[in-house]
Amino acid sequence: MGKITIDRNACKGCGLCAINCPEKLIIIDESMNVRGVHPAKFTETDPEKCKGCKMCAIMCPEVCIEVYK
């Protein structure tokens, strides 16, 4: 069981976290952040599927993901 937090306003919306999440728990938000991009957002539907594998954080260029396990 894991959990991630995403710094919404530091995110540049590249989506590398979303495509590398093995459980596809990260989506691209429809609303914009202060940068004017659509940031990554951790799922609200089934967050318990997160295993804390860190794949998202390893790929995040902006280091805006923190992983808890």
Next chain:
Amino acid sequence: MKKVFERPASLRAVPTHYCSGCGHSIVHRLVCEVIDELGIREDVIAVCPVGCAVIAYEYWDFDCSEAPHGRTPCVATGIKRVHPDKVVFSYQGDGDLAAIGTAEIIHTANRGENITVFFINNGVYGMTNGQMAPTTLIGQKTSTSIHGRDITRDGYPMKMSELLSQLPGAKYIERVSVDNPANVLKTRAAIKKALKCQMEGKGFSLVEILSPCPTYWGLSPKDACRRIEDEMSKAFPLGVIKDA
């Protein structure tokens, strides 16, 4: 719950100027992670290049210097000779290392200077709007090769790591990429090995990192990573090239 991943202490908590999906910021983080892991933050001196990473010193919270275009190995040589106890590394892009700094990198490797070079290869000049670089792939369209790189006019992509591995002064050379989590972890291991090579006094070490440039490849970050896997790593094979 315990925090298992966070920003490395030696990476400043400021937004970078890099484009969305750029590989530079991934490598910046990896360098900081390794420096923190080895506990050498007070002993490290970085030499920043001219190119996209020109203001890397704004992000790295350890000692940094700046060098003219292509001359980071020379400045790193000087620093290392004056401070042999410090860990000195040069961080360069492909325009910096393979074009304007070709002579400097070759002679630095040939002298076997005990420094480490991190060479970011994205196949274009990113800072100046994506012109063709020596490492641009055959057929790749850039702003100065609008019909694709033509070998009869522009020559072949330059394999700097293979070239430098011919020199006896070069001790450790590896090519890695940052296109997926597995390769990012391999890159981290290569950075660690290269810095250890220097700390053990073995001699010149270089890590070439194939890095995505979504903006000047005209691709999404996802497709840019796929291009590294499908095209770039075919032209520039990954792996240890020299480990003497």
